[in-house]
Amino acid sequence: MKLTTIAVLGGGPGGLYAARLLKLSHPDAEVTVYEQGEADKTFGFGVGLASRTQRNLREADEASLTAIVDAAHPHEMSMRVGDDAVRLAHGELLGIGRATLLTVLQRFAQEAGVVMRFGERRSAADLDADLIVAADGISSATRSEHEAEFGPSVVFGDGLYLWAGTDYQLPAAVFTPVTTEYGTFVAHAYPYAEDRSTFLIETDEETWKRAGFDVTTEQTPNTENDEVSLTFLEEAFRESLDGHHLIGNRTKWTRFRTVRCANWHAGNIVLLGDSAHTAHYSIGSGTKLAMEDAIALDRALLAADDLESALTAYEEERRPAVHYLQTIAERSMAWWDDFPERTSIPVAQLLIAYVTRAGKVSLERFAATAPQVVPAGLAAYAGVTVDEVPGPAEVTEWVLAQPLSARSLPTRTAPAELRDAPGTVEISTQVRPWSAEATALVEGLSAAETYWLVGADDREAVLDRLDLAERIRRSTPAVVVAEVPAALRDVAAAALVSERVDLVAIGS
Template sequence: MRVKVACVGGGPAGLYLSILLKLRDPSHDITVHERDPEGSTYGWGVTYWGGLLDRLREHDPESARAVEESSVRWRDGVAHVGDRSTRHRGDEGFGVGRHRLLEILAARARSLGVDLRYGRGVTGDAPPAADLVVAADGAGSALRTRHAAHFGTEITHGSNHYVWLGTTKVFDAFTFAFAETDHGWVWAYGYGFGPGGSTCVVECAPETWRGLGLDRADEAEAMVLLEKLLAGVLDGHPLTARSAGRAAAPWQTFRTVTNRTWSRDNLVLLGDAAHTTHYSIGAGTTLALEDAMALAAALHERGTVPDALAHYERERRAALLPVQSAARYSARWYENLPRYIHLPPRTMFALLGQRHSPLLPYVPPRLYHRLDQGVSRLEVLRTLKRRLGPRLARAAQRTADRRMTD
């Protein structure tokens, strides 16, 4: 069905939805409204994994190729706890600059005939006239807030404080760094997004944040303190709280956004406007792009807009359940860091990798680690048995046959 679509929000979700709709039917009339000037975005880089890249290739090989060419890769995870370090081999991960990602998607959308309008905010009181209005305007969505009672919006805040920073240090692995202070622990997640730098998310408990004076420090004072605490991984590189064209990044507590329903008449929620997942699992951009894939497919395959929106919501809610569970337990792991931080580095890092488990909060950490190791060894034996079992059986049969003929 041919539709006129107004997408409010020029982030990855809104731009990619416009691309997919145009690829499916060039006759669609699609406009993307973004309140900020073009090229002005928050943050430094985003992460994703190989599975997303495969799906991007399926839906639009051209933009997928550009994203892959602009991304950096890593396979290792490194954890630094004070002066102790451990490195672990894992799945291949990717980082790409947020500015570069939006540049790629915007150029692709324009080439397909999407009307991109920057510097034009849309309020909940005056939505654009269209067959379908897509609220892709983030966790603080103005369109969603205008009808919060209908959507059944609930917003809960985590306890820890965090801030998104950048650095010219290019990490060669996904890096965790934990530094102890007189007021508790401060930690950072660092990952490269290009040859010029990395994202560095710094987090701490509220009592640590206040005890260190970060609640009162200005930008310069905060950067000096954090650079000192994280000197072991920054190697002399500075931290910065400002990305191009943006004000300094504020300290925040994470907002978990949920909604009872994702649509109201011809208005539908997409990405963070519909749901958020804790940043510690690095899935926000992936989920937003997958939302766009599902909504574009539903609009193409279903006979009416209401039917398409209902199908989109059912499909994405089901897909999100395990991810949201993992995100909740991941956030809880960091909020209970003292439970794990004094374990031997390899044990602590192993449990860091298991932080999505619903059992971990209820089992003593050392016991959980031993049980996990035992299960892993058992699985290796099972795999070996599956692979070697038929060969051993055939060898045994050949031996028996020879004995019978001797």
């Protein structure tokens, strides 16, 4: 379809990439990006780009992707708990400074003929254009100004995070907890330049309050750093920082906001990227989602005859992918919120729990790609030597076949008679595992010897059941059994290794 004027609100990765693609597809149109900030000033440190993002971006626009990859920093992944550490070679992880990414995207937008208007904050109502792309980020004013049309919901996470950096290149991405007198803080850190790494630190609300950071957060203006927290954390993470400093950039404690919207378009305004949806940072996909939205919007506008059909098609195309990643992100956020309770698990086993936490990566697939970690994790789970662990294709059955010594049971598949045993209580529920309802259920449990969890057989319901099983397992000394359909045996095996459940009852 023909467009004469396109206004893009917001010069983040979503807005800049959309502007370039749209200008290339509509060379006669006037495409303008309005960005409230200056060209070379931005918030944040590095962001991670996963491999799939790169394939999608390459198909859409090879030139900009090549420049992004050239400016990015490949790295490996590691996990460290105390002195116990594992490192995972992972050829496809990339980190890139947010400022660097934006510089590359600004250049490509300008080369395509996009007009950049920096230092100009605008609202959709100020703009007169055939199409207004509202890529104005997580706090989108466009979304709020048109609340009735977009139907947004914003859910705040339980935990708090602080996005900082450090002035040296970490040898690999590292996930590591530190326990202090106030409680546990967990760092997610990765290198993104020769002299910079992202150092994101999270904690739970009680620890945050005990450390007095509720007060320092309150006292820190949005334009400044919470220096008290940064000084404390620099000391707490001294070993991981190898004597380097933590640096802030408007850094203060925040709760992650998960944004969802009932509609992503209204009239000639379309939401794109974080303005429409967010996914917890622990799956490193926000930039990917914003840029993939841009690709879908561009394609929908080329294919349709009128704006309404194009924007409807864009939304229909993107909703399933966004929903899928938001579901994974929700599980990932909950996993990290509870992370301090898992630090007694041997670290190779913990890394398996991390990679399989949201049901996206199967145990077999991880075993095939990480021979330096998975056998050690499985050996720790079974209490055997690494030589006794089979190859990737056999790991699922092998995990299920291990004994539960504490109950003198020969395998991890629950015997049918256990279900009717006098000490067994059946729990049949569909509650979301992190809901207040689930908390009430866990807190109200009587002292049974065994809890046997049943419910629906679809994948999401089974993953929910296993997450609830883990909560019950952590709060009671009982043996916890979850029913899992035969088609999800691999999910059952991953849950056993991750210590989310003691036994599984495999259905038909």
